[in-house]
Amino acid sequence: MDIYSETLLDHYNHPHHAGTLKRPDARSVKHNPLCGDTVSVDIAVTKQRTIGDIAFTGMGCALSQAGMSLLSDHSMGKTLDECVKMTSDTMDSLLGARVSPGRRSCADLGLTAVKDALIDLHQLP
Amino acid sequence: MKRLDDIKKEFPIFERTINGKPLVYLDNASTTQKPRGVISALSDFYSLHNANIHRGIHALSEEATERYEQTRKTVARFINAEVPEEIVFTRNCTESINLVARTWGEMHIGRGDEIIVSALEHHANLVPWQVLCMQKKAKLLVIPLTSEHELDMAAYEKLLSKKTRMVCVTAQSNVLGVCPDLKDLIKKAHARKALVLVDGAQSVGHRRTNVQALDCDFFAFSAHKMLGPTGVGVLFGKYELLEDMPPFLVGGDMVTTVEQYRSFYREVPWRFEAGTPNIADVAAFRSAIEFLDEVGLDSIEAHDRELWQAAFTMLAANPRVRVLVSDACSATSVLPFVIEGVHPHDIATIFDSEGVAIRSGLHCAEPLHRRLCVPATARMSFYLYNTFQDIEMAEKALKKIFKIFSLTP
Numbered sequence: 001m002d003i004y005s006e007t008l009l010d011h012y013n014h015p016h017h018a019g020t021l022k023r024p025d026a027r028s029v030k031h032n033p034l035c036g037d038t039v040s041v042d043i044a045v046t047k048q049r050t051i052g053d054i055a056f057t058g059m060g061c062a063l064s065q066a067g068m069s070l071l072s073d074h075s076m077g078k079t080l081d082e083c084v085k086m087t088s089d090t091m092d093s094l095l096g097a098r099v100s101p102g103r104r105s106c107a108d109l110g111l112t113a114v115k116d117a118l119i120d121l122h123q124l125p
Numbered sequence: 126m127k128r129l130d131d132i133k134k135e136f137p138i139f140e141r142t143i144n145g146k147p148l149v150y151l152d153n154a155s156t157t158q159k160p161r162g163v164i165s166a167l168s169d170f171y172s173l174h175n176a177n178i179h180r181g182i183h184a185l186s187e188e189a190t191e192r193y194e195q196t197r198k199t200v201a202r203f204i205n206a207e208v209p210e211e212i213v214f215t216r217n218c219t220e221s222i223n224l225v226a227r228t229w230g231e232m233h234i235g236r237g238d239e240i241i242v243s244a245l246e247h248h249a250n251l252v253p254w255q256v257l258c259m260q261k262k263a264k265l266l267v268i269p270l271t272s273e274h275e276l277d278m279a280a281y282e283k284l285l286s287k288k289t290r291m292v293c294v295t296a297q298s299n300v301l302g303v304c305p306d307l308k309d310l311i312k313k314a315h316a317r318k319a320l321v322l323v324d325g326a327q328s329v330g331h332r333r334t335n336v337q338a339l340d341c342d343f344f345a346f347s348a349h350k351m352l353g354p355t356g357v358g359v360l361f362g363k364y365e366l367l368e369d370m371p372p373f374l375v376g377g378d379m380v381t382t383v384e385q386y387r388s389f390y391r392e393v394p395w396r397f398e399a400g401t402p403n404i405a406d407v408a409a410f411r412s413a414i415e416f417l418d419e420v421g422l423d424s425i426e427a428h429d430r431e432l433w434q435a436a437f438t439m440l441a442a443n444p445r446v447r448v449l450v451s452d453a454c455s456a457t458s459v460l461p462f463v464i465e466g467v468h469p470h471d472i473a474t475i476f477d478s479e480g481v482a483i484r485s486g487l488h489c490a491e492p493l494h495r496r497l498c499v500p501a502t503a504r505m506s507f508y509l510y511n512t513f514q515d516i517e518m519a520e521k522a523l524k525k526i527f528k529i530f531s532l533t534p
Contacts (some may be wrong), residue, residue: 004475004529008528009530009531034487034499035468035486035487035500036486037468037470037500044166059500060500061469061471062467062468063471064468065469103470103474106470
């Protein structure tokens with residue numbers, strides 16, 4: 001069962017960037033109605049249009065929660081442009097495994113939340 | 126008579142492996158596997174008898190019509206309908222229920238009327254009534270559950286009133302496996318002149334159904350949950366009720382005479398079967414029913430119960446596992462559980478790595494999960510081809526979960 005790697009389980013049990021931000025520039029809550037997973041993400045953006053800070057709270061399976069934790073680490077310092085261009089492949093490489101179609105929505109839940117939070121900011125000049 | 130102990134070999138799918146392990150299929154509440162007889166009936170239909178039904182004069186069309194209509198007779202006998210004309214073929218159980226909501230409901234439900242559903246319902250027997258009530262400004266009432274997750278019959282009696290038009294209830298919960306006392310429920314509804322629609326999807330392939338003894342007004346189910354092909358649903362309706370209902374979908378095959386600006390409809394049940402139906406799958410469905418008859422529904426019911434009890438005992442022996450029903454309730458065939466600290470999706474993925482197929486999530490019953498205060502559940506569901514060995518494999522998968530998530534059992 002390569003998907004449940006030690007790294008993934010470590011992120012699931014001890015998520016990085018857990019919590020909320022006091023003054024987020026962007027926020028999004030995503031819910032997976034098929035399984036009841038939720039991720040709520042807060043993002044602070046720097047003047048240089050990069051990710052200054054990120055924090056999330058959530059509930060759900062190991063894939064959705066560890067995925068969001070890994071994605072938080074990965075997103076720090078990235079430009080808005082880089083962030084909105086992230087795809088399912090980004091999640092697969094972070095998780096170190098090809099996620100099965102049935103679990104795709106779990107693995108991508110955090111990604112959807114991050115992109116949703118940033119889309120408006122990204123479109124601002 | 127078929128014997129249950131070596132029945133697995135009649136199902137070709139069990140010859141394959143999943144992740145290098147023999148397939149253990151415990152997702153029968155979603156759909157069941159198909160015996161060789163059903164698969165070859167489907168192939169035989171297309172190889173030997175394929176034609177459109179009802180209006181053809183040629184031999185093939187007559188053969189196809191004969192096979193399609195023969196299944197109607199077989200279904201009628203299987204659930205003890207009075208006449209085959211009380212059997213309507215649809216695409217699935219959901220469509221059967223929609224048919225009633227859109228035709229009978231359209232005619233008989235008005236502002237201030239009340240429809241009662243139970244808290245156990247699958248979305249299929251909830252959403253059509255939500256929509257109907259919204260459109261008609263009628264009221265939707267819900268029968269709550271007792272602490273043992275059975276229907277609260279005392280609360281039900283209080284919900285019934287002279288405004289009640291229809292009671293919609295499952296014969297067996299697809300999440301909890303509990304089986305409401307339908308006879309009592311139907312009697313009480315009829316005493317208030319309300320009709321009863323039973324969602325029989327989970328029960329019909331697992332124990333005897335007798336629609337006349339139940340005295341239900343409508344009974345809906347799907348072929349694919351009882352060894353039959355996908356794409357075939359059944360609606361049983363009492364003849365005089367069906368006869369009084371307007372058509373559902375309109376167009377070809379459901380008409381007698383079509384003039385340029387108006388049409389006349391066929392008699393029941395063909396009035397409800399517009400367009401070319403799923404002829405081949407309906408024809409093959411008959412083989413599924415004959416298979417169930419050869420095994421015997423009483424044997425299947427007893428087998429389900431033994432497996433359920435064995436699986437319950439296996440799960441309940443682990444303090445980390447919480448089974449959502451007790452073994453003193455009416456639950457059978459379906460066994461819902463959660464593991465503290467492990468999401469049901471992770472449970473299902475790890476079970477799958479051991480070749481064991483189970484379901485995880487909300488099982489199309491979101492409001493029920495809210496009531497149970499769990500975000501999702503894992504579910505094992507059993508059928509005639511499952512064995513005690515399957516439960517041993519499930520136990521092995523469970524141990525693997527404990528290991529991966531470093532849980533002390």
